[in-house]
Amino acid sequence: MSSSVLLLAVIFIAVLIVRARRRKGILPPGPKPIPLVGNVLDLTSRELWLRASEWAKRYGDIVYLHVFGQGLLFLNTYEVALDLMERKGSIYSDKPPLVMAGELCGCENMVAFTRYGDKARRQRRLMVKALGPNAIPAYHPLLEIETQQLLKRLADDPKNHETHIRRYAGTLTLLVIYGYRVTSNDDPFLNLAEECVDLLSNDITSGGGIWPVDIFPFLRYLPSWIPGAGFKRKAIQWKTKMEEFVDKPFELVKSRMREGTATPCFCTTLLDEMLDKDEKHAEQDFDLRWTANSMYSASLDTTVTVVLHFILAMLQHPEVAKKAQQEIETVVGLDRYPTFADRAALPYVDAVMSEVLRWGTPVPLGLPHRLMVDDIYKGMHIPRGTLVFGNVWNMTRDPEVFPNPDIFDLERYMEKVDDETAHKRDPRNVIFGFGRRRCPGLHLIESSLWIVMTSFLATFDIKKEVDERGDIVEPAIVFENAVFRTPKAFPCEIEPRSARAVTLIREQAAST
Ligand code: HEM
Numbered sequence: 001m002s003s004s005v006l007l008l009a010v011i012f013i014a015v016l017i018v019r020a021r022r023r024k025g026i027l028p029p030g031p032k033p034i035p036l037v038g039n040v041l042d043l044t045s046r047e048l049w050l051r052a053s054e055w056a057k058r059y060g061d062i063v064y065l066h067v068f069g070q071g072l073l074f075l076n077t078y079e080v081a082l083d084l085m086e087r088k089g090s091i092y093s094d095k096p097p098l099v100m101a102g103e104l105c106g107c108e109n110m111v112a113f114t115r116y117g118d119k120a121r122r123q124r125r126l127m128v129k130a131l132g133p134n135a136i137p138a139y140h141p142l143l144e145i146e147t148q149q150l151l152k153r154l155a156d157d158p159k160n161h162e163t164h165i166r167r168y169a170g171t172l173t174l175l176v177i178y179g180y181r182v183t184s185n186d187d188p189f190l191n192l193a194e195e196c197v198d199l200l201s202n203d204i205t206s207g208g209g210i211w212p213v214d215i216f217p218f219l220r221y222l223p224s225w226i227p228g229a230g231f232k233r234k235a236i237q238w239k240t241k242m243e244e245f246v247d248k249p250f251e252l253v254k255s256r257m258r259e260g261t262a263t264p265c266f267c268t269t270l271l272d273e274m275l276d277k278d279e280k281h282a283e284q285d286f287d288l289r290w291t292a293n294s295m296y297s298a299s300l301d302t303t304v305t306v307v308l309h310f311i312l313a314m315l316q317h318p319e320v321a322k323k324a325q326q327e328i329e330t331v332v333g334l335d336r337y338p339t340f341a342d343r344a345a346l347p348y349v350d351a352v353m354s355e356v357l358r359w360g361t362p363v364p365l366g367l368p369h370r371l372m373v374d375d376i377y378k379g380m381h382i383p384r385g386t387l388v389f390g391n392v393w394n395m396t397r398d399p400e401v402f403p404n405p406d407i408f409d410l411e412r413y414m415e416k417v418d419d420e421t422a423h424k425r426d427p428r429n430v431i432f433g434f435g436r437r438r439c440p441g442l443h444l445i446e447s448s449l450w451i452v453m454t455s456f457l458a459t460f461d462i463k464k465e466v467d468e469r470g471d472i473v474e475p476a477i478v479f480e481n482a483v484f485r486t487p488k489a490f491p492c493e494i495e496p497r498s499a500r501a502v503t504l505i506r507e508q509a510a511s512t
Helices: 003-024 048-059 078-086 099-104 118-131 133-156 158-178 188-204 217-221 230-259 266-277 281-316 318-332 340-345 347-360 392-396 419-425 442-459 499-510
Strands: 062-067 070-075 375-377 380-382 387-390 460-463 493-496
Touching: 048 062, 048 070, 048 392, 062 380, 070 078, 078 375, 078 387, 099 188, 099 217, 099 230, 118 133, 118 266, 118 281, 133 158, 133 340, 133 442, 133 460, 133 499, 158 188, 158 230, 158 266, 158 281, 158 442, 158 493, 188 230, 188 281, 230 266, 230 281, 266 281, 281 318, 281 347, 281 442, 281 460, 318 340, 318 347, 318 442, 318 460, 340 442, 347 442, 442 460, 442 499, 493 499
Parallel strands: 070 387
Antiparallel strands: 062 070, 375 380, 460 493
8 A cells, every 4th residue: 555545544534533523512612723634733842832821812721623633632720620630530541552652662551651440540559659648758868868969969060960960860769769879970770761761751752742653553563674664673672671671670679678688668668568468469560660660760850850940940039049048047057958857947948949840830731641431521522532731831820820920939929828829829739730640759759859959058059150251141041842841951150158068068978
């Protein structure tokens, strides 16, 4: 069959799908599609959330588009996201079947790609048990130690701040999930993990783009040796690498447990329980090794992105950093680091963190959920199979909830408001997604980000760079990503606040 005949067949099927859907009822509003191809020209692979928020202004709380018959739904307010993704969670919690990433590259068992059903529920139970709110205080000492190591590296080599933040995110996850302590930048597990996360975000998931085989699934049957089937040859290589990433650290934990040398962590907690019961052993072992690995992949870019947003915010608002530093000095003094026990006495620092999370919006469109059956919402028909995005960017910029939303303004968290407004203003209720797929790492990362930001403010100043002529270099701030809102590298000066801060950084790092 020639490729033009195939294309015609696909277009014909798309037309039939679109017609059948129209017959079932009125679709939600959205930009007018072009016959056959739909809204393919309306989409963009960079910062789609900006365009989606323009559609929100024009068409309202819920916007529908389609590309070759594949429905895309944007939920633009918190209320609508709750109505559908949370209250109707039993039908809005599936994930799209990705042929390339899932089936061919073997990532279908990673939590973020798992189809909704028994396996997804089993994985969720594991994550809630080990990372639920009650489990987090046990990780506090470890978070404090890793933060102190991060600050030491920043003091020694401030220019490479992004490398150090990335290493912090990676080492922390290896420690929490596998009980594995990284001791050098050249650590084999850290390198393997970095390589695989990079592979996953930029190659396997096509950097947020779409592989032709995901639109035309029959391409999966092409023999891998024929011209045009390069994606199958790549998939074989990538699958092997990903399996190594899943199996190696997990097997290490198991062998250390047999020797009695394992450090308590997510895997040991759950393996202990599993070995106690010894029922359905193979299934549990499989679930656990994939769930553990998914944690690593999901935490790296998100953590790095938020810490970079924090540095950017402090760079642009030195007056906020000063006030936060004064609060820390009053409560903690200058001779020790803040600890989690100080948190309740540091409301201004908490407000800094809330505004960084809102203003930065690290995952502006969340990750798509797939609707499992036809649905009706406020008289509108939402077809089965539609991919549903919570438009978090629009929610964190809602002027009703956040007056002057483009301004970095802490006062919105300092004023006394009723409980409902306080709930709506807490960005944690939207930035981690919605319903049954909401981020399971949120309690861990909330604590991790708090201790990093507070300890950073206690010991460092962040300033704009000054060039040879003595002029201030205004940092160019550029975002051009598809999924995470990670800023491109920007210049800044990070320096210890005083000789006393240098002593604290060095002494603490040496004692851990
Ligand atoms: C600031 C940091 C983080 C942000 C902003 C963030 C945000 C998100 C968002 C928006 C989702 C999609 C939720 C949905 O589908 O509705 C998600 C999923 C997920 N996150 Fe996070 N995350 C962060 C850190 C972490 C960490 C540290 C871990 C693990 C330790 C983690 C593990 C996961 C996993 C496994 C999923 C997939 C859940 C599923 O599909 O069932 N995340 N995260």
